[in-house]
Amino acid sequence: MLFYRAAVDLSRSTLNYVAGLIRRRRKAIGSVWRLLNPGRQALLVLVHLRKDETFAEIAAGFEVSVSTAWRYVEETVMLLSVRSPKLTQALGKARRDGLTHVILDGTLIHTDRVKADRPYFSGKHRVHGMNIQVIAGPDGTILWTSGALPGKAHDLAAARLWGILRELERAGILTLADKAYQGAEATVVITPYKGKNKPESQKQANRSHAKLRGPGERANAQLKSWRVLRKLRCSPSKTGHLVKAIAVLQNHRAAQATTRG
Numbered sequence: 468m469l470f471y472r473a474a475v476d477l478s479r480s481t482l483n484y485v486a487g488l489i490r491r492r493r494k495a496i497g498s499v500w501r502l503l504n505p506g507r508q509a510l511l512v513l514v515h516l517r518k519d520e521t522f523a524e525i526a527a528g529f530e531v532s533v534s535t536a537w538r539y540v541e542e543t544v545m546l547l548s549v550r551s552p553k554l555t556q557a558l559g560k561a562r563r564d565g566l567t568h569v570i571l572d573g574t575l576i577h578t579d580r581v582k583a584d585r586p587y588f589s590g591k592h593r594v595h596g597m598n599i600q601v602i603a604g605p606d607g608t609i610l611w612t613s614g615a616l617p618g619k620a621h622d623l624a625a626a627r628l629w630g631i632l633r634e635l636e637r638a639g640i641l642t643l644a645d646k647a648y649q650g651a652e653a654t655v656v657i658t659p660y661k662g663k664n665k666p667e668s669q670k671q672a673n674r675s676h677a678k679l680r681g682p683g684e685r686a687n688a689q690l691k692s693w694r695v696l697r698k699l700r701c702s703p704s705k706t707g708h709l710v711k712a713i714a715v716l717q718n719h720r721a722a723q724a725t726t727r728g
Contacts, residue, residue, distance in 0.1 A: 468527055473517035475517050476511075480615045481716065485509035487515050488546045502531050505538070511536060512543040516579040516713060519694035525620075534633040544705075547712035553646040554631065557602065557611035558638040569610060570683025571631065571648065571656065576615070576706050577698040587618035587703060588600070594618075597706040598625050602642075603686035605679070608721065612690075615706035623663045632656065636688045 486509040492498075493505065503511065511529045514520055515520035520528075527534040528668075552560070554594055575596040575668060578587060587595040598620045613629045624646075626632050632653040635642050642656045648657045659676050660669040690696055693713045 468526065470630050475514050477513055478720070478723060479515060481507050481515065482506065484719055485513060485547070485716075486541065488550075489543060490541070492546055494579050502535060502593060503529060507639045508539050508543065512540050513716075515540050515712070516544075516693050516716070519697065519699075527566045544708055544712045547715045548708040550715050551711035552611060553636075554602075554611055554629070556579065558634055558640060561604065561610055561640055562638060563718050566604055566640070568604070568605060568643055569635075570627065570680050570686070571635070571642050571644040572680075572684050572687060573625060573647065574599050574601060574687040575618055576696055576710065578618075578703050579698060579700055580704075586619055588618055597703050598622070599706065599710050600625050600629060600631060601686050601690070602631070603683040606690065607685035609689065611717055612710045612714050613707065615703065615710070617703070623650060624696055626651065643676060643683070645680070690714065693717070704726075 474561045475609045483506075484504040489505040489508050493501070501508070502682075508531065511531075512520065512523050515522070515525050522540070523615065526533045529536065531539075558569075575591075575594070576599055577594055579595070596618040596701050597614055597615040598618055600622070602611045604610055613625065613631070616628065616664060618624050620628075626648065629697045632651050635655050636653040638655075642653070644651070644656050646659055646661055648656055649661065651658070657676065659673045665673075690710060690713055693716075696710065696713060699709070701709075
């Protein structure tokens with residue numbers, strides 16, 4: 468195997484943040500020695516998540532076994548995932564921050580499942596994957612991500628199952644969503660008008676709706692800027708935790724960028 472030096476487009480602050488979580492975890496469980504120190508473990512995990520390098524590749528690059536690389540990633544993803552806010556917490560913070568509205572959108576995380584795995588096949592996207600629901604702020608900030616459902620799940624059905632509509636109604640926050648959420652029971656969820664030959668007033672309403680919803684839908688693009696989410700090679704059951712972990716990392720990056728600005 469050949470080796471070469473490479474870079475990952477993340478800041479030292481992100482590395483220190485993840486290393487801090489690992490360091491505190493090791494202290495809590497009394498782990499006195501490992502092959503990699505917290506900083507090196509954090510870098511290994513970030514390379515895997517950001518660049519989607521395989522366990523074999525990162526194991527070789529960091530001079531550990533494949534099983535050790537896997538354990539490091541699993542541990543760190545869970546440490547990050549548990550820092551993701553609950554739905555009620557996220558909506559409560561949105562209200563305290565005075566957000567005028569939020570955006571509800573679903574995204575499909577592609578998987579490498581075979582054709583026989585029909586529950587994972589999305590008829591809309593024509594690929595296998597897992598359905599994730601995302602709530603974002605008006606500027607695209609990721610406020611909350613759901614657990615994962617098989618790709619055949621409809622966005623509206625997923626929103627009902629995770630209790631999103633009920634919590635949005637309870638919070639009383641205006642929510643913009645696409646046509647997939649038409650029929651939602653929550654009065655605060657606003658969707659575009661459907662149908663052909665719509666009157667001009669409805670066309671104008673749809674344009675305004677799209678203009679407001681557009682920036683918020685960048686949240687999904689931010690998640691998938693982490694290449695590991697472009698096509699998962701792991702068990703689909705891990706999708707939800709993986710997305711939550713990456714949302715935590717992405718929000719930390721955004722917060723640091725705002726501080727520097």
